[in-house]
Amino acid sequence: MDAAKTSSIRGILLVLPSMLWLLVFAIIPIVVLLCMSTWTSTMFGIERTWDLKNYVTIVSDSVYATILLRTARIAVIATLLSLLFSYPLAMFLVSMKGRTRSLFLLLMFLPFWSSYVVRSFTWLPVLGRAGLINQTLMSLGIINEPIEWLVFNEGAVYVGLVYVYTLFMVLPIFLSLDRIDPQVLEAARDLGGKPYQVFMKVIWPLSLPGVWSGCVMVFLISVGAYVTPQLLGGTQGTMIGNVIATQFLNTNNWPLGSALSIVLIVMVAVLFAIVGRRLGLKQLFLGERA
Amino acid sequence: MTEGAWQTAALRIYAALFYLFLYVPILVLIVLSFNDSPAMGFPFMGFTTKWYSNVLAGGELVAAMTNSVLIGVVSAFIATALALLTSLGLRHRFLMKGVVFPIILIPIVMPGIVSGVLLLVYIGISGVPYGLWTAVLPAHITWVLPFAFLTLHPQISRFDYALEEAAMDLGAKPFEVFTRVLFPIIRPALIATLLFSFTISFDEFIRTLFVISVDRTVPIYLWVLIMDRVVPFLPAIGVVLMTISMLIAGAGFVLSQRSPSR
């Protein structure tokens, strides 16, 4: 057997375990989801009607389109904000060495070990009417009445999402930055590159795989988020995750929930296809060995 | 100051602000855990340690923590292993290679509730009992896998194959190449991935909610509490969780510093 074929077989064998696992736990569930989306919810449970009624509902009612667009918008902005805030921190971590670096890394992980449920309740005591910020500002005499708009609006949702997902963005960027050979950086500087140029031409491009990992993770989770927007968004925080959750938990309409989920998955897939092609995502990510 | 020094100073100030942002809610949590008030918030109505005695007395939190830790460790290892294999495999060329990436992302794209419900349906049909290890573990592994992959893959795909080629030229077999060339270099990334995977599993609750029966993981235990009960001792629980994690991590840290570095 020639080398190419051996390599091909080896490749398939290596990806087989995870693909088999996902066949059972991801692909078949999607097929089930598709089937459920064509059924109808009735008083007595789910009837297998095999029609597209749910999709018609989704397409014809402008509510869903509004929420889907809003969700996409919030997710994109949350991802960009997260990137903006996380990148400098990843740079900082890389500039640290040895035990200090480990310490700061651990300090970053630590808040995430307090459990999501707990964390989601800590924003109100900070941003709320009787919260820390308001109380501090009032005791300093800067304001007389508590500021109402720190929470229960879209802005608060961004704060919540970015906070909860910092780890997801910092880590992959940090790992990518860490791999950059300092000799390359030195060479760039020796060749007369100013810091800004070194960054744009050397550091940033080399960190892109990590950046994309982080963005993909944060975007995907934000798109499906429903606890954070529900807790912090007040009456403005409805995202598609909430609507889907309601179908499964409150209104017992699994078929509609399934149809909404399929629509969401399709929307995300389309976004990825468009953005990915424009930015050469696939090459970047699946870069085969040269 | 030199340009480099400005840069370092700016980064440090930024980091300070960032950690402040990260820890303000945590500090608030600590303060509130001593708040003698039935609400989980300000105004501060007096200092008390009763929430801690409340939390530490019941064995439920400890049981939940044990479950969460065990599931977290096992799913982290399995998911990381699967992710590693996949990543290595993607360095080769083969038919239909393009579908691997989208498939790996499916668990993240599917909203948590949907995954939970589908797993519930699965298990119901198959007759497998709803247990911690039969239902919750697969759910966690599936959820963690894409994150492990996304974290690990960029580190492996950019790996300089020349090193491996050199090793093979020197007569090393593929397995040896892996253990002696590739593995030591990606080891930091592997460790980070394991830690990250553990953290994700530890926090996951929505998928677990549908397939768990009477066991509790930490998030489920807390979620059930807050859903239909007033829980003034929630901040105390959060602090206890973080303290225990910190102690374990700290112990591991100290122990690893004692070992001779490679």
Add this chain to the structure above:
Amino acid sequence: MTDRLKLPSMHRRDMLKLGAGAALAAGFGGAAGAQEVTLEVMLPNAIISGKGREIVEKAAGVKLSDAPFQSTPDAVSRLMAPGGTSRFNINFGIVDFARQPVLGPSAGSEKVAALDLAKIPNFSKISAPYKGAIIERGGKTYGVPILLGYNTVVYNTEKVDVKDPLLQSWGALFEDKYAGKIGWFENAHQMIFAAALYLGKDQPSSMSDAEVREVGDFMIKKKKNVRVIWTSFSQAANLFATGEMNVAFATLPVYTQLTAQGMKVGRSWVKEGVQSLIGDVFIPKDSSHQDKSHAVINALLSDEYAKILPGISGYLSPNGIAGEGLSEQEKLDAGYGINSGVTKHRPMPIPANLNTWIEVWGRIKSA
């Protein structure tokens, strides 16, 4: 070479955790393992907490293990899902929402077992107002009521004028008076029902699609007065105590919990009628230990349990004995006025066009 990431060796730390974990698990495992039967139940947690749990476990001779109860529709859907007829030993549902799914469209399609009333002697103690909530078909009984709850307007007595007549009406949740301090509840049916009552609809569950949308438009107009839409108890308590909401739609257990924790809240007997709900229990038809499940149901209807149920959850028991021995005023305060008809209340049958309600609620939330 750049300094490599010196995180603590994963192996060592995990050994530590595994070791500790195993030791703890062994410790716990040893303690359990009685010969007692353990029943897995899907019931609102409040009703089998504390003393309630003790009473039921003792009377029925079992150990109770509770699954995470999220909401009634969720509990019912677990029953309907594949495998649902054997997963839990006892399931729960608000009678109006559970009756049809549980019975199925025709005889023979029931998801739950026909109850052997000989094993539930306390069945005879169910008082008259609750008889309508017994789920039966063809002479057999399938579901038995075990509690009555109600939803109403709850307010922070320290922040509002308790004599304000608006508080005695559902309008408190909509009108501008408490703008910025109002809390709604995340439930399409109940919220729209409340608004419909305020707008004067006498039978909200029979509203036509157009009427439902009309109510929805009203709610969208008033949405600007709402501070938050809450889902969990703790959240509601938190929001009251921190002054984010002073007036809110609340379910009975929330009110009971808040007062039990010492918070100064009051609840109204709103003049348009509080929303009353009766909860039933069922035995999934393929579950194990059904005789024990019967014993538990019997315990839930017992005199002893009926007397403490209001204390642990606020709910009233169909067993009329709990109301005895209380003064007229005490009875009214506890909610027994609903039973006797003195307090105005509205049962909530499922509307035939529930999907419209849900769609309208979705629109309200995304407006």
